[in-house]
Amino acid sequence: MDRPVKALLATICAVAVANVYYAQPLLGRLGAELSIPTGELGLVVGAGQVGYLLGLVVLLPLGDLVSRRALTVVLLAAAAAGTGLAGFSADRALLLIGLLVAGFFSVVVQVAVAYAAALSDPAERGRNIGVVTSGVVVGIILARTVSGAAADLAGWRAVYLGTAALSLALAALAFTRLPAETRTVAGPARTYVTALASVGVLTLANRVFRVRAVMTLFLFASFGVLWSGISLPLSGSPWHLSTSEIGLFGIAGLAGTLGAARAGAWSDRGHGGVVTAMALVALIGSWAATGQAPRSLVLLVLGVVLLDAAVQAVHVTSQNQIVATRPAASSRLIGSYMVFYSVGSALGAITATTLYATAGWAAVSTAGCLYAVAALAVWTIDRAVPARTTITRRPRV
Secondary structure, X not given: OXXXXXXXXXXXXXXXXXXXXXXXXXXXXXXXXXXXXXXXXXXXXXXXXXXXXXXXXXXXXXXXXXXXXXXXXXXXXXXXXXXXXXHHOOOHHHHHHHHHHHHHHOXXXXXXXXXXXXXXXXXXXXXXXXXXXXXXXXXXXXXXXXXXXXXXXXXXXXXXXXXXXXXXXXXXXXXXXXXXXOOOOOHHHHOHXXXXXXXXXXXXXXXXXXXXXXXXXXXXXXXHHHHHHXXXXXXXXXXXXXXXXXXXXXXXXXXXXXXXXXXXXXXXOOOHHHHHHHHHHHHHHHHHHHOOOOOOHHHHHHHHHHHHHHHHHHHHHHHHHHHHHOHHHHHHHHXXXXXXXXXXXXXHHHHHHHHHHXXXXXXXXXXXXXXXXXXXXXXXXXXXXXXXOOOOOOOOO
16 A cells, blocks of 8 residues: 555545534534424434444445445445535435435445555554544544534535535545455355345454454443533533634544554554553543543643544554454454444433533543443453363354
């Protein structure tokens, strides 16, 4: 993988993942223009998340069966159709359908990660996954910060129509610039139905996957608690920050891109366990700072930087170790792994909004810290319990 290919895959990740997050700072405008009641605005965010979760299950197994270059092109074009529909929507129904479609095909993010893993030499796989995954961090941050500013200048429809045009341009670049893969898919995974069914087999048969997936659920629950709840204390007393000002805190999350790239390089050198332990301890410590959000913005920024870097370090290390167990099944493994990511993110969002309404930011911060502790506990227990020494027949997947 040369630098232009890595840059292109990272850009694809950034643009695609942003499709799921554009709506968050635009809810007020969407509700006012399309007459969506405040109590139903959660559906706008949920439509993209549900579509993404369905895409992980339904679409990603194709990555182990067909050309990932061709699949990337098709998914980008289809995601553009979804965001284009959202941009032209005249009522709530069309908006929700457009966002659902856009989220469904935005799983091209995970195809790009699996593509990077497939094109990499084993000694550089972690580093390359880290570079490509950094695009995800940038995309989430830009979705939260740039979309609000773009909507102020040209309206919320311009946000979705603009990303539709950008996705089509990336599809053309992917078709002309991404290298072809030289691989064969052995065994019954040659058919889509068996590839889909084999996700469960891979999960049950792969201890590394099981441990890392459960860790990821708690990891992104902690992550979701922060990013789904951070606007609540900042918009209230004593800060009373505007939506645009709150969005600027997302820039602190760019530190996560540095953590992702460095963690991947360390994982390639065999230090994945050390990276995981240090990052999980840092994640727990970050909540001591973010818990001070009602009293200190400086400590909040410090906590955000530490949390994002820690989460991305574990995330990249986990993907590298999972793919290393079965490189030929990388799309299915990453797709199944990302289901746990999605469930954890949703759990964190629900936790943040529910607890803040009943017990305030201190309770939210405690919950985020406890999710981080749970992730560390899963890793610690796995290290303490020895792997089975008996050899079982390898599943045909």
